[in-house]
Amino acid sequence: MNSFDEELNRRLAALRQQNLHRELRRVDSQQSSRIKIGSKTLLNFSSNDYLGLANDPILKEAAIKAIERFGAGSGASRLICGSLAPHHELEETLANFKGTEAALSFSTGYATATGTICALLGKNDIIILDKLVHACIVDAARLSSAKIRVFAHNDLDDLEKILKWAKKNIQHPTSNIQHRKRVLIVTESVFSMDGDAAPLRDIVALKEKHGAWLMVDEAHATGLYGKNRRGLAEESGVSERIEIQMGTLGKAVGASGGYICGTRPLIDFLVNRARSFIFSTAPVPAAAAAATAGVRFIQSSEGERRWRTLWERVEQCRTGILPISDSAKDGDRRDACPTLSAIIPILIGDEAGAVAASAALREQDIFVPAIRYPTVARGQARLRVTLTVTHTPDDVSELVAALQSIHNHK
Numbered sequence: 001m002n003s004f005d006e007e008l009n010r011r012l013a014a015l016r017q018q019n020l021h022r023e024l025r026r027v028d029s030q031q032s033s034r035i036k037i038g039s040k041t042l043l044n045f046s047s048n049d050y051l052g053l054a055n056d057p058i059l060k061e062a063a064i065k066a067i068e069r070f071g072a073g074s075g076a077s078r079l080i081c082g083s084l085a086p087h088h089e090l091e092e093t094l095a096n097f098k099g100t101e102a103a104l105s106f107s108t109g110y111a112t113a114t115g116t117i118c119a120l121l122g123k124n125d126i127i128i129l130d131k132l133v134h135a136c137i138v139d140a141a142r143l144s145s146a147k148i149r150v151f152a153h154n155d156l157d158d159l160e161k162i163l164k165w166a167k168k169n170i171q172h173p174t175s176n177i178q179h180r181k182r183v184l185i186v187t188e189s190v191f192s193m194d195g196d197a198a199p200l201r202d203i204v205a206l207k208e209k210h211g212a213w214l215m216v217d218e219a220h221a222t223g224l225y226g227k228n229r230r231g232l233a234e235e236s237g238v239s240e241r242i243e244i245q246m247g248t249l250g251k252a253v254g255a256s257g258g259y260i261c262g263t264r265p266l267i268d269f270l271v272n273r274a275r276s277f278i279f280s281t282a283p284v285p286a287a288a289a290a291a292t293a294g295v296r297f298i299q300s301s302e303g304e305r306r307w308r309t310l311w312e313r314v315e316q317c318r319t320g321i322l323p324i325s326d327s328a329k330d331g332d333r334r335d336a337c338p339t340l341s342a343i344i345p346i347l348i349g350d351e352a353g354a355v356a357a358s359a360a361l362r363e364q365d366i367f368v369p370a371i372r373y374p375t376v377a378r379g380q381a382r383l384r385v386t387l388t389v390t391h392t393p394d395d396v397s398e399l400v401a402a403l404q405s406i407h408n409h410k
């Protein structure tokens with residue numbers, strides 16, 4: 001073996017030793033409440049396809065039609081000759097859905113975060129992140145070379161402390177508006193690994209008080225909150241006061257990609273400056289068309305029906321799991337954050353324990369992944385249960401019983 005592979009094997013061995021090694025699992029079925037892994041069919045509680053759209057005939061049909069009309073590939077970046085009709089239709093649909101002037105779609109949520117944050121900020125600016133924001137936002141902040149400050153999760157006092165500090169450090173050395181330093185706060189609305197919600201109204205009030213900008217990632221809230229299911233910003237009544245509304249198209253929307261919704265100047269600026277948008281081949285037409293169909297579905301009466309069903313399952317699961325998660329070291333999490341979400345974490349703590357719990361569930365043909373560092377902090381390993389409308393009440397009961405049994409055997 002050459003020294004390169006030896007070195008990598010050493011590093012892999014270190015990961016195994018810490019119970020942090022990961023492996024791909026080949027899934028031989030569509031995305032649904034049942035997935036086929038190896039020879040087994042497992043009851044799946046790990047998908048972010050909350051409304052069961054990834055495998056819906058309407059989305060599949062939209063994708064097939066787009067392939068037939070526009071081909072399998074998009075041929076070039078959006079600014080060269082890849083800006084196909086399905087991309088424009090998606091963006092009109094998104095702006096209309098969110099009630100904003102304009103929207104821009106990206107190939108992934110990850111690319112949305114890096115492209116947008118790096119376009120808006122440079123090395124003289126300050127970016128303030130919630131401690132638990134998604135890795136793509138952390139990476140975007142680093143890549144932007146702005147000064148990074150992190151506030152304790154959902155902690156408004158800590159956020160305000162940092163905003164005051166930022167104000168002091170942002171003495172405008174020049175009246176030239178071009179060189180004025182900026183402060184951007186970034187948070188998720190519903191947090192991906194904790195399922196709790198940011199206090200958006202208070203954050204909006206703080207950012208206005210201190211003259212900062214705000215970007216909210218609605219990856220796990222789009223399609224799930226608000227009268228029109230636009231997200232938590234809608235439910236909190238602050239959509240119009242958030243400068244940059246981000247979301248993804250691969251979760252409740254059922255397709256793939258990411259988006260920014262906002263004013264026309266914001267979108268025009270991103271078209272000119274977001275490098276992950278400019279220097280990347282346009283998403284395939286099928287993805288854009290499926291996403292358009294997904295967003296429209298969410299707005300339909302069938303979308304509303306599924307949304308209701310999902311919350312019934314969430315309620316059933318939470319009620320069943322509460323006694324277990326209560327004793328699992330995070331008793332006060334629930335009180336701190338009464339907002340329900342389709343993400344129900346069961347904190348285990350140590351990595352080996354989480355891996356063992358996941359394996360024990362798999363013995364019972366239930367798939368719930370162990371979430372470990374670096375997705376969450378060390379010592380914060382957990383089972384992350386996600387519910388979708390494709391789960392029946394019996395599926396949820398089966399999960400609750402299985403969790404109960406592994407909890408009793410601890």
Ligand SMILES: *Cc1c(COP(=O)(O)O)cnc(C)c1O
Pocket residue numbers: 107108109110111134136188192217219220248249250256257258
């Ligand atoms: C999934 C996710 C992303 C990344 O989106 P992709 O389309 O999967 O790249 C960004 N932010 C949050 C909060 C997410 O959960």
